[in-house]
Amino acid sequence: MSQVRDDRLDPALLRLIGVTLLGGIMGILDSTMVTVAADTLAEEFHSSLSAISWASTGYLLALTVTIPITGWAVGRFGVKRLWLFGLVVFLAGSLASALAWDMASLIGFRVLQGIGAGVVDPLVLVILARAAGPSRAGRVMGMMGVVLSLGPVLGPVLGGIVLQGLGWRAMFYINLPIGIIAALLALRVIPSEPAGEHKSRAPLDVLGAALLAPGFAATVYALTQAGEKATFGTPTVLVPLAAGLLLLFVYVLHALRARRTEPLIDVRLFTSRSFAASVTVQGLVGLGTYAGLFALPLYYQVIHDHGARAAGLLVAPLGMGSALAMPLAGRLSDKLGARKLVQGGAVLAAAGAVVLTRLGDGSSEVWSALAALAIGLGLGAVGAPTMGSLYRTLPPEKVPQGSSVLYNLNQLGGALGVACVALILAAAGTGGVAGSGISGFQHAYWFVFAVAVVILVASPLLPGRPEAAPAPAEASGSEPRQALVE
Template sequence: MTSHIGDDRLDPGLLRLIGVTLLGGIMGILDSTMVTVAADTFADEFNTSLSAISWATTGYLLALTVTIPVTGWAVGRFGVKKLWLFGLVLFLVGSLASALAWNAGSLVVFRVVQGVGAGVVDPLVLVILARAAGPSRAGRVMGMMGVVLSLGPVLGPVLGGVMLESMGWRSMFFINLPIGIVAVLLALRVIPAGPTVARGSGPRLDLVGALLMAPGLAAVLLALTEAGERARFTAPSVVIPLVLGVALLVGYVIHALRARRTEPLIDIRLFSSRGFAASVTVQGLVGLATFAVLFALPLSYQVLHGHGARAAGLLVAPLGLGSALAMPLAGRLSDRLGARNPVRGGAVVAALASAGLTRIGADSGEVWSVLAAFAVGLGLGAVGAPTMGALYRTLPPEKVPQGSSVVYNLNQLGGALGVACVALILAAFGSRAAVGDGAGTGGFQGAFWFVFAVALVILAASPLLPGRPGAATAAGADASAADGSSLARQ
């Protein structure tokens, strides 16, 4: 049997599987940010307040967060293919219903349905690709997947703005229908069925764990979202859900460590592995830094340079482009060298580029900030793909669904925390300086210094990541990759 280590080629079956999987997953990734540009339009259309209509986005994110942990259990209970098709169909139903919404309440409800569908599909993207690639090619495949993850948050608002102005708000939901139908038809043919799950068999749902973890994660995400909107952590709408969410999550940890009769949704003992703990932590920090820049940079273009929302969004696109270019290359490199060196290099590039952004003010040309944002994207992309590959090289195959749930939840929480911290920094500087006289640049400089500090933390954590893949890992990976390739050809 020939080893895949050092072989840059991916067989056609695996490439088809990657394409079909990403086609299904891209809808939820785009939808999570695309609708945010239509808040004013929704408020006018349904004659309601912006705070009420904001629940169309918040409800989507909370539903997604609540669903992700349960999806890890459902993989063992129902199988990947059935669950994937269920998630796609549910997302399409939510999209169609959202496009036909008649008031703010109906829109929020239908967006929640969309969020549940995305909560099923999003982690399954990682599960399907990780199983098919095997540990020896995890970096390359996760790098290819990272292109979609990188461009989604950046292109979502831009695409949403274009569709909103040219075809109206309902088109932002109708666009999912043809994409989703094609994704379902291709999935029926390409997505591997996996092991047959007999009716009534499979793991029992950890109901107590679900009642602790899902609302706990949702409460923490809600608190961080509120902190970002209010630019302070002391508001009751932040403190109450944050305390409640932390208490529920602590309760889940205690429950999971004591569980005997049923397998917990997330095995806390996974974090006893240094490689796993370091990988998911660094991945969470990547989400934190990415969304911090995504929040601060467009605001700086609007406030300091007077650009409109669409122009500001387009000027941020190089951030996602840099990440999309770096991820496949860094992922391929990590399959040969391990995660540490690519992550170190990426963290250094991201830190230097963030420091460069702190020197840019109202008098600086946009070309410099565009180049710096592109470099930040390159650096964070060079961190993201190797870290994801390292994560799946450290997990036993049966723990891949749980690992995917951890990654997605930490990315959501990291992104919300990044936005909240930047909002707090901007508010603190804004209270002491007027933007009009140029002193307001201090807030944006503070935000980019925050990203610089996050990059340094990633650099400090890089030695904890797995090093060069060993021979033993390669041998085991070869069998896994061969199994995945045979499934991909089905």
């Protein structure tokens, strides 16, 4: 008698998902929460806003540097040990940041926080991908996508609420009870590796780490500076960008020639059409999402004269749309594959962007909110199936490396999206971003439209419909890779 695959998420897997997301959400929220406290911190420490910005930039760069090394550490120390270590480091950084006595100490402790987040954030993807198995990768990544979608939107909103009611130090103290609960639950819920499985003796690719980590960090820093200064034509952008791209190029040569030491990221993964298409489309999702998240608040502030809090709330439909679409699209992708869902999502996102290009000075916020919702729904319908397709075809031993690539490309896409929109707005205005008229925002939304079109063009390269697995999978993630109908 033939077996029927049971794709339901069993209680053990649901508990694992909940505990993992509880630990991961802190880093995702913290990456944006602190931005709303810039003025308060500048006054508290008698410092300039440019110096205060390093509290966020240092966090981001530390996270970016740590992610590639985390991929290697998974094999050496095991997921559970590394997860608990990352949580402890993040909590230590949170406590120290709350107790910071000057600007230098705050920046240093934020860097410590970023290191912890650089361990925890990619491990969220690794834990969930292994536990879900290929047949349930889409729906589990859809649930992960809810956190990824809402984090950038809710971070500034929650940060503003905590800042106004409890003060800036509470923005860091709030991580402590959440993190302690997450760590205690992780001890019980996250499975330990079988004896000997995590005892990889592969040495750290020291040269690769010296090239890859600062290469990513310098590139992200350059794009962040381009977004802040609304130009690429300054040494503070061009020098780190050139250095970052050079380091990444040299790393590729090193990884291709490596013989004795396994590279941190096997660049030969990109010879797989499915892998290359999946991580590229996911990077484009980050680009389009952060471009919209950067342009929309400025639109409400500059054109409609709303305050920062109201503008932040009016951006919520974009994140909510993505959060609504991801679980459904992820679940459907386990049966239908990624292509059709990604194509439909790209068309919907493009349609929402076109509506935003037609807005005028007197257009109602209702239309912009509905268009933002459409963009969120569309990008959500792209994101979850794309992540699911990546983990559905990636060999199990390459999951940590794939997660590192996915997370870093999403970071690069987000930074590039902000930089491009800042350049567009500056080029259209007479006084920088703040002086941009409605035409600048219309051009920015045409950029989001172009991103959606590129996703649509790339969609045929994604994996096709997955074939049915011969038997149900265990929660441990030992399910074999699924075949794909190309």
